[in-house]
Amino acid sequence: xxxxxxxxxxxxxxxxxxxxxxxxxxxxxxxxxxxxxxxxxxxxxxxxxxxxxxxxxxxxxxxxxxxxxxxxxxxxxxxxxxxxxxxxxxxxxxxxxxxxxxxxxxxxxxxxxxxxxxxxxxxxxxxxxxxxxxxxxxxxxxxxxxxxxxxxxxxxxxxxxxxxxxxxxxxxxxxxxxxxxxxxxxxxxxxxxxxxxxxxxxxxxxxxxxxxxxxxxxxxxxxxxxxxxxxxxxxxxxxxxxxxxxxxxxxxxxxxxxxxxxxxxxxxxxxxxxxxxxxxxxxxxxxxxxxxxxxxxxxxxxxxxxxxxxxxxxxxxxxxxxxxxxxxxxxxxxxxxxxxxxxxxxxxxxxxxxxxxxxxxxxxxxxxxxxxxxxxxxxxxxxxxxxxxxxxxxxxxxxxxxxxxxxxxxxxxxxxxxxxxxxxxxx
Amino acid sequence: xxxxxxxxxxxxxxxxxxxxxxxxxxxxxxxxxxxxxxxxxxxxxxxxxxxxxxxxxxxxxxxxxxxxxxxxxxxxxxxxxxxxxxxxxxxxxxxxxxxxxxxxxxxxxxxxxxxxxxxxxxxxxxxxxxxxxxxxxxxxxxxxxxxxxxxxxxxxxxxxxxxxxxxxxxxxxxxxxxxxxxxxxxxxxxxxxxxxxxxxxxxxxxxxxxxxxxxxxxxxxxxxxxxxxxxxxxxxxxxxxxxxxxxxxxxxxxxxxxxxxxxxxxxxxxxxxxxxxxxxxxxxxxxxxxxxxxxxxxxxxxxxxxxxxxxxxxxx
Numbered sequence: 119x120x121x122x123x124x125x126x127x128x129x130x131x132x133x134x135x136x137x138x139x140x141x142x143x144x145x146x147x148x149x150x151x152x153x154x155x156x157x158x159x160x161x162x163x164x165x166x167x168x169x170x171x172x173x174x175x176x177x178x179x180x181x182x183x184x185x186x187x188x189x190x191x192x193x194x195x196x197x198x199x200x201x202x203x204x205x206x207x208x209x210x211x212x213x214x215x216x217x218x219x220x221x222x223x224x225x226x227x228x229x230x231x232x233x234x235x236x237x238x239x240x241x242x243x244x245x246x247x248x249x250x251x252x253x254x255x256x257x258x259x260x261x262x263x264x265x266x267x268x269x270x271x272x273x274x275x276x277x278x279x280x281x282x283x284x285x286x287x288x289x290x291x292x293x294x295x296x297x298x299x300x301x302x303x304x305x306x307x308x309x310x311x312x313x314x315x316x317x318x319x320x321x322x323x324x325x326x327x328x329x330x331x332x333x334x335x336x337x338x339x340x341x342x343x344x345x346x347x348x349x350x351x352x353x354x355x356x357x358x359x360x361x362x363x364x365x366x367x368x369x370x371x372x373x374x375x376x377x378x379x380x381x382x383x384x385x386x387x388x389x390x391x392x393x394x395x396x397x398x399x400x401x402x403x404x405x406x407x408x409x410x411x412x413x414x415x416x417x418x419x420x421x422x423x424x425x426x427x428x429x430x431x432x433x434x435x436x437x438x439x440x441x442x443x444x445x446x447x448x449x450x451x452x453x454x455x456x457x458x459x460x461x462x463x464x465x466x467x468x469x470x471x472x473x474x475x476x477x478x479x480x481x482x483x484x485x486x487x488x489x490x491x492x493x494x495x496x497x498x499x500x501x502x503x504x505x506x507x508x509x510x511x512x513x514x515x516x517x518x519x520x521x522x523x524x525x526x527x528x529x530x531x532x533x534x535x536x537x538x539x540x541x542x543x544x545x
Numbered sequence: 546x547x548x549x550x551x552x553x554x555x556x557x558x559x560x561x562x563x564x565x566x567x568x569x570x571x572x573x574x575x576x577x578x579x580x581x582x583x584x585x586x587x588x589x590x591x592x593x594x595x596x597x598x599x600x601x602x603x604x605x606x607x608x609x610x611x612x613x614x615x616x617x618x619x620x621x622x623x624x625x626x627x628x629x630x631x632x633x634x635x636x637x638x639x640x641x642x643x644x645x646x647x648x649x650x651x652x653x654x655x656x657x658x659x660x661x662x663x664x665x666x667x668x669x670x671x672x673x674x675x676x677x678x679x680x681x682x683x684x685x686x687x688x689x690x691x692x693x694x695x696x697x698x699x700x701x702x703x704x705x706x707x708x709x710x711x712x713x714x715x716x717x718x719x720x721x722x723x724x725x726x727x728x729x730x731x732x733x734x735x736x737x738x739x740x741x742x743x744x745x746x747x748x749x750x751x752x753x754x755x756x757x758x759x760x761x762x763x764x765x766x767x768x769x770x771x772x773x774x775x776x777x778x779x780x781x782x783x784x785x786x787x788x789x790x791x792x793x794x795x796x797x798x799x800x801x802x803x804x805x806x807x808x809x810x811x812x813x814x815x816x817x818x819x820x821x822x823x824x825x826x827x828x829x830x831x832x833x834x835x836x837x838x839x840x841x842x843x844x845x846x847x848x849x850x851x852x853x854x855x856x857x858x859x860x861x
Contacts, residue, residue: 316742320557322657322678322717325741392658436636438656440677 121145123159127168132476135468144495147537176208176496178478182427188217193429199237201514203542205450206531208496209240215273221246221257223265238541244269253277256286271298287347298350301334312401328356339366351375357410378426379455394435394442396521416465423473425452429517447515457529495538504530548847552671555680556721571843585616591648593617598624598654611841643667670848685718687840707733708767733757737778758798765806792818
């Protein structure tokens, strides 16, 4: 394969936390060299003039729902893969909450085969922690790991039985397997559609106290101290949970945490007149919580930003709020939404990509996620300022359930490369 | 013309002058109803459909009577027995009904926001007859008219709303309406039946009847909604009655001329003492029912005027 030289680029380096003009040379799918300032392209290399726009390591998105098997009309590996490429996501880490759940090596192999056939980006599958995500018996964690599962999670279902959960965590520890948990005290949050408070009372919707998240986290931290498992919180969305996370990290518990981009950029009031595209799980929080969580990302307490891409068809959203399905698509809006924080001067670009690319790579033990020699050439070229108004019908995802429909956003992906191959180019 | 709304979905979107316009018209309808003056021409030629996805006796009867007194063709649809049982979504039901070209649609639904959703999909005027725990605007309007007739004004009154506020759409609509008309609102409930964040609505929150009822002009009791409770809000009905049921001793803390209201149906001996409820000197509960018909007549009259105006504008 010929070499490609990215000239005149603004390099976003999440390792050195720098944002400076330079150039990058890639060859045979890996990064060959990184140059500071002006550099001359080597002979024979294809030159791409980045025009001063940003080059960053491709986004690694943990927790993407591709609705195969079971609900291919909502999202397929082909549509999710194309959406990911368009959104600058070079690796999607898929959720096992499909129909049926990914809880055996056989279903996992199906996912891997379908992904390989159809998706232009890397797909790393996760598997369920318990069979059928029922919280009763652990899955074949060892066999699933051998088959390629990168993490184990029951997604938005909490393992209520702490005996089952502690055994699964203990067993996972022996394999150094990563477990991803959803921290909601399951009984307190049962039936809730929004966060409790003035807005919930005004709309007459069943609410859950933000404290349910803290309770879920406290329980899981206790179990981690007991079992020593490697654990990642899928989403931390409330201020009250942050001190517990900080304390656990300081005490050496093997814990990391993520947050969905919607909780970083929207709050409970966006639900307004029962707009079901804003119904998420956990529900959107207060503005105070949102600000606290953004700060935690900037400081590095929260490690990862993800899209929590959850495709839902129109039928499951066009219902009274309480009955409507939760979740929003996010692969294509992850970057422009996250850039809102950059434009609001709440976080700089290197720190943003630390949360979008580097930290997820480190969590999964991947060489990608950085602009380093010998790292895979998974790169994105983007203009952080390009303004546009989102029209949900232009999304490549099969499902169009985005809360950003009609929103003015800034930041467009101009090109996406996976293993040095261009998989997306803005027309 | 100071009533511009296309639908009556809640009190929240109404302007105080719209509320006053509606109450003024309802006031005259109330007098006419008493004198037996008929107004069969007001809604003549219009079709009113009552769609109740949740059980109702009094509200449905009140809407039906209001429509008939104004000459509308009224149809009742018991939605619990029909198509939703067959799996039809709310929106499909709405579209089907819309194709039958009704003019006024009266809807009650067990989920908050469901009536708003339905109103987006139809071309007629929609009246919310109660949606989940959200709003019940005609109840608040009839309460307001009852208060105005009993007290001679609807501002600068001290009004206590007592009981199961958490499950009550009546309470929410009343807080909105009475707040908009600049009254002092005091909410009294056990903390388990008080929704969170209520103090931010500009109301005073009390956990004791004795403190909360002090010097109020109006005592509005709410029904304990046993059917909406999934267990464990209060220890027992007798303890609830002991601490929060309205009896003569608790009422003594209110002003001597304070009136007693209840949206019905009452649980006698749970939230209110039976003799107090029947005390014609204090209780205006029967008058509330009477005002209900008048308020619904006024609401449908005003919405029909706007509907006819819109349709004429489209034709020109």
